[in-house]
Amino acid sequence: MPRMMRSPPQSSPGNCALLETQSEPDLSPVVVASESSSHDLGNITTRPSNKRFRGDDSWTEPDKFIDLKNMLLSWKSDQDIILNKLVAEVSELKQQGLSIQKTNTEIEKTIQFFNKSYEDMRERVERLEKEHKECEKRINDMINISSGPTITKLEAKIDSMEQQARLCNVEVCNLPEKRNENLFTIIEAIGNAVKFPVSQNDIVAIHRVPHAHQNDNKPKNIIVKFKSLLTRDNLLSAYRKSKCIKTDQIGISGALTSIYLNEHLTLKNKALFREARKLANECGFKYVWVRNATILVRKQDGTSAFAIRSNVDLGKMVSGKKTPTDTDAKEL
Known part of the structure; x- marks a missing residue:
């Protein structure tokens, strides 16, 4: 049986123009691009794309969970890297903190030592100031005593004891x-x-x-x-x-x-004796002598002698007034 051939349907002039346009594509750029990049494409491994888009009918619920899981794993991996960096930095900061803490401890110990030394020094200075004030008070008391009659009596008593020993x-x-x-x-x-x-x-x-x-x-x-x-x-x-x-x-x-x-004679009485002889020549006293460690003077023959026991008595020699010890001098 002879094969029957179906003739193509007749088309309108508009459809013919459309067919001509679709049947004669310009492939020269594609060929050129393929030839120029044939070397690069040889180094690229291509894999079939199984990615399905959300609008696709094949996007099922398990696929959604797998995609979410992959996203979470990727995010977790990134977070782990960041976390490891943070842990390393925190560890380093912790070591620095421990070093600073150790340094602060040493500084505190040093400050405590200086504080203790300062307190000891302050107490010592206060004690020395107190002792200094006490010494000043004693010296002032001694000066006040020395300016009064008490020290004069003590000096006279000591000189009398020294003279008694001689x-x-x-x-x-x-x-x-x-x-x-x-x-x-x-x-x-x-x-x-x-x-x-x-x-x-x-x-x-x-x-x-x-x-x-x-x-x-x-x-x-x-x-x-x-x-x-x-x-x-x-x-x-x-x-x-x-x-x-x-x-x-x-x-x-x-x-x-x-x-x-x-x-x-004691040194004090010797000095008093020398001064008495000097004044005797100046004031016209004829006799100056010592009897039993007492200095005696007499103006002239026939007059009474009187004793010189202090500088006050020397002043009375100059003024011509006799001392209250004239009776003692007569007995000597």
Whole structure:
């Protein structure tokens, strides 16, 4: 049976124009692009796209959950990376915080040490200030006392005690010094010169004493301490009767000098005695002497003597007024 051929339906002129347009596409750009990118396409692995869009009829509920799960996993992976970074940074900050805390602890300990040192120093300064104030108060009290009569009485009492300790002493002045001199022999010679023999058994101690001033070129004085006050008084009485002793009388060669025997006075009484003699020459007093450690002055023969015991008495010598101790001086 012969095959029958169906002839195509006739179309209108408008449809023919449309068919001609669709049957003759311009493929030259596609060919060129395929040829130019054939090398690049060889390096690209393509896979069939199974992605289904939400408007598609094949998008089912399980697919929605799978897509959501994939999105969550992707988000979780990103969050894990961020979290790990945050953990690392927090760990580093924690280490820095611990280091800072350790440093702060050391600083606190140092500050506590300085605070304790400061408190100790402050307490010590306060204690020293308190002691300083107490010392100032004591000094002021002593100054106030020294300006009053109490210190004067104490000084007088001490000087009296010192003078009492020298009661049995004789001071030999202006006796030339010689090397290897025998002072016992010299005192025995002086006793023979004034006709009052003295032996070594009568002497407790004998020695030369240094000068009060280093520039003094006079011979050092000799201090003789006797066993009894009677021996000392008898020797001084014999010396006053002889009035003068020369070095040749006791066997000392060289320039002829006078030797003086005096009672052994304290430094205060010696200064008072020198001042009394100076004023006596200025005011016309004829006699100045010492008896039992008391300084006595007399204006002239026939007048009464009075004692000099302080600078006040020296002032009365100048004014011509007698002191209240005139009776004591007469008894001496």
